[in-house]
Amino acid sequence: MRLGLRDGAESSFAVRFAWLTGLRLIVLTIVLVVMTTIYLGGIGTRADSSRIAMLTFAVAFALTGVYAAVLRLGKGLPLLAYGQMLVDQVAWSMIVYVSGGATSGATSLYGFTCLCGAILLGLRGALIGLIAGASSYALICMLLVQGYLKPPPDQPLEAYATDWSEVAFPLVLNLLAMSVVALLGSYLAERLRVTGGRLEVATARAEQAERLAALGRLAAGLAHEIRNPLGSIVASIELLRTGGTLGPEDEALCAIIERETTRLNELVTDMLDVSRPRAPSKAPMDLAATARDVVVLAGKSGRGRDVPLRFVGPNSLEIEADMAQMRQVVWNLLRNAIQASSAGTEVVVRIEAGAGGAVALAVEDRGVGIPPEARERLFDAFFTTRSQGMGIGLAVVKRILDDHGFSIEVESEPGKGTTFRVRIPASKELALATS
Secondary structure, eight states: OOSSOOHHHHHHHHHHHHHHHHHHHHHHHHHHHHIIIIISSSTTTSHHHHHHHHHHHHHHHHHHHHHHHHHHHTOSHHHHHHHHHHHHHHHHHHHHHHTTGGGOGGGHHHHHHHHHHHHHHHHHHHHHHHHHHHHHHHHHHHHHHHTSSOOOTTSOGGGSOOSHHHHHHHHHHHHHHHHHHHHHHHHHHHHHHHHHHHHHHHHHHHHHHHHHHHHHHHHHHHHHHHHHHHHHHHHHHHHHHHTTOOOHHHHHHHHHHHHHHHHHHHHHHHHHHHHSOOOOOOEEEEHHHHHHHHHHHHTTSGGGGTSOEEEESOSOOEEEEOHHHHHHHHHHHHHHHHHHSOTTOOEEEEEEEOGGGOEEEEEEEOSSOOOGGGGGGTTSTTOOSSSSSOSOHHHHHHHHHHHHTOEEEEEEETTTEEEEEEEEOOOTTOOOOOO
């Protein structure tokens, strides 16, 4: 896990950290009560052990306040999490020391910190917790055996194992238990993260499907009402032009009306495409010929007359796909590139055959580019970076490619242009013919 987190990841991490810090506070309180009322028999009954235990808990509780303050700032949380794990493992070692050393039941608390590390930081967090806990516990055991550390004076000596023959079994067993808890915790945390990510994706798709269903009902009702007047307007413009009585200003106005009616018709088409998805009917198709035809058609309509269009690729290249839908993909990507380009700036449609039968379809423009913060939402329905348009065309592209099992990548540099690259993987059904 990187120490630098994105905004969404930072928010999720902060929430988990806050919950685990609260849980840690509860565990500390329970251990304090158990230590003072059951094991030590009350504060002051065993002065030395009580003093060590109370000092340990006082430091731990004080640091919880520090953690809460840093959480409010929201900076350096991963580093703070690592520090918290190290401090907690040392604190548990002090509790182990005053409650029996190698044979203390408090050794299970090491596993709690390993679990917290796994939930917060994945495998790396679990391993850091394991190394810190195992090192602290092994050091306590070694110091007691070697005589460098004496049991608390108020504790019975027979409660402490001070010989390697007595220490070896609980030491190995507890280290093994810590390792199992750390590894199992990291595995479960990773599975939970993956499942949570899939659930988030499924929820987003369900919300998008609900929006598209509402759009479908709206589009179905409006398409007929919009297209009939548009058809009448276009026919009327053609009749006016054939009369031969229009002046230059009237011709310019007719051109504006024609251009805007075309844009409205394209918008209605996009709304119907995105709201009424159709399963692809796959069959062998010539992608190169389809893309070339779209380039020629786009160059004769709308802004395509002002933006040079060029096709680069083989004369023929067959893939297994729905020809009508792939034609729509090329058209939408090309129209998007034309709209992003200024007059006289070339747009290139490029098709390349890769190794093993894979195919790449790229649409390149030299427009203003796409801001980095907009790329993650680029294929969301109704999201657009332009003042005109509803952000439907790219959503249609993404849906069609997903249905085919193809992928799309975006490369963009502000001020230098954008490339949309469709990846078509090789398959047993793929027929590749290049001439």
